[in-house]
Amino acid sequence: MKLLVLGGTRFLSREVATQAVALGWDVTCACRGRSGPVPEGAAHLAWDRAEPAPAALADGAWDAVVDVTRLPSQARSAVAALREAHWVFVSTVSVYADSSSPAMEPLLEPVTDDVDLAVDPEAYGGMKVACEQVVQAGAASCVVARPGLIVGPGDPTGRFAYWPQRLSRGGEVLAPGSPDDTVQVIDVRDLAAWLLVLAERRTTGVLDAVGTPMPLAEMLDGVAAGVAAGPPALTWVDTSFLEEQGVEPWAGEGSLPLWLPRPAYDGMLSHDPGPAIAAGLRLRPVADTADGCLDSPVVALTPEREAEVLAAWHER
Numbered sequence: 505m506k507l508l509v510l511g512g513t514r515f516l517s518r519e520v521a522t523q524a525v526a527l528g529w530d531v532t533c534a535c536r537g538r539s540g541p542v543p544e545g546a547a548h549l550a551w552d553r554a555e556p557a558p559a560a561l562a563d564g565a566w567d568a569v570v571d572v573t574r575l576p577s578q579a580r581s582a583v584a585a586l587r588e589a590h591w592v593f594v595s596t597v598s599v600y601a602d603s604s605s606p607a608m609e610p611l612l613e614p615v616t617d618d619v620d621l622a623v624d625p626e627a628y629g630g631m632k633v634a635c636e637q638v639v640q641a642g643a644a645s646c647v648v649a650r651p652g653l654i655v656g657p658g659d660p661t662g663r664f665a666y667w668p669q670r671l672s673r674g675g676e677v678l679a680p681g682s683p684d685d686t687v688q689v690i691d692v693r694d695l696a697a698w699l700l701v702l703a704e705r706r707t708t709g710v711l712d713a714v715g716t717p718m719p720l721a722e723m724l725d726g727v728a729a730g731v732a733a734g735p736p737a738l739t740w741v742d743t744s745f746l747e748e749q750g751v752e753p754w755a756g757e758g759s760l761p762l763w764l765p766r767p768a769y770d771g772m773l774s775h776d777p778g779p780a781i782a783a784g785l786r787l788r789p790v791a792d793t794a795d796g797c798l799d800s801p802v803v804a805l806t807p808e809r810e811a812e813v814l815a816a817w818h819e820r
């Protein structure tokens with residue numbers, strides 16, 4: 505297989521390129537090289553996607569292309585240069601207009617102009633809808649994979665890794681909301697392997713790319729088992745109390761990852777992995793994923809802040 509990865513120097517796209525090299529494929533990563541080196545064994549085709557596509561891109565006779573872009577202009581120029589390849593476009597479950605439902609419709613309105621996500625992060629889902637449409641309209645054949653929360657070794661977002669690292673420390677653990685809240689994650693290694701299956705089989709269509717949905721308590725038990733921590737001593741705290749305390753949901757400094765406001769986000773972490781599994785996705789247990797996250801960066805609640813919130817909860 506002759507594979508072109510648009511990206512290849514960061515988290516998911518790098519894992520895709522790494523695994524493709526390991527399979528013995530002929531792999532080229534087209535990117536600037538600003539996020540890091542391309543994996544050993546892959547070729548680097550220097551391209552800043554703000555610039556016109558280099559001739560080598562169109563001349564490559566690629567069997568498949570994997571693209572992770574968020575910007576419609578980048579999707580347009582790449583599809584124009586690479587119409588004949590089988591496209592594997594990495595989108596997101598954030599394309600859905602109703603996060604309270606796991607249904608695969610309706611979609612957000614497409615945002616066809618590039619938006620700086622640092623200025624307006626809300627444009628992410630709409631731009632991904634526009635990118636999907638560009639690929640679907642322009643490529644000779646394509647599949648759109650819509651991942652949920654991607655986790656695992658090397659995750660630069662510092663979200664999921666909070667839990668393996670927190671549970672491995674032991675002691676009383678602040679847990680958000682209800683133990684029954686449904687959550688799901690997909691390991692970057694499983695997702696990358698599956699994207700290569702989609703490329704090789706020339707699978708077409710649109711598929712959610714998600715892990716097994718499970719109650720948060722079950723996921724945290726799995727995480728604890730993966731880091732050999734024993735059953736966690738969880739104290740479940742109402743989300744309204746967390747909000748009063750200024751604890752943020754989902755991501756970022758001071759946040760508790762895996763917590764999303766309910767029921768507004770009930771659907772976002774409960775999509776159906778069945779169709780993807782039928783199309784070749786293989787999912788590892790969350791314990792395996794947790795074990796690989798002990799060295800990943802964490803951006804979340806600090807231990808000091810967690811202790812303060814727990815103390816305030818007990819004193820209320």
Ligand SMILES: NC(=O)c1ccc[n+]([C@@H]2O[C@H](COP(=O)([O-])OP(=O)(O)OC[C@H]3O[C@@H](n4cnc5c(N)ncnc54)[C@H](OP(=O)(O)O)[C@@H]3O)[C@@H](O)[C@H]2O)c1
Binds near residue numbers: 513551554573596661
């Ligand atoms: N993280 C999640 O939980 C999550 C959930 C759902 C969906 N997703 C999707 O999953 C994908 C993740 O992709 P990823 O981990 O590979 O990281 P990414 O940050 O989406 O992509 C980074 C890659 O794009 C390249 N790139 C960025 N700007 C470029 C430019 N102007 N010209 C050429 N190349 C450029 C980077 O290379 P250089 O900087 O080296 O040029 C790098 O290799 C994305 O599609 C994201 O929307 C993520």
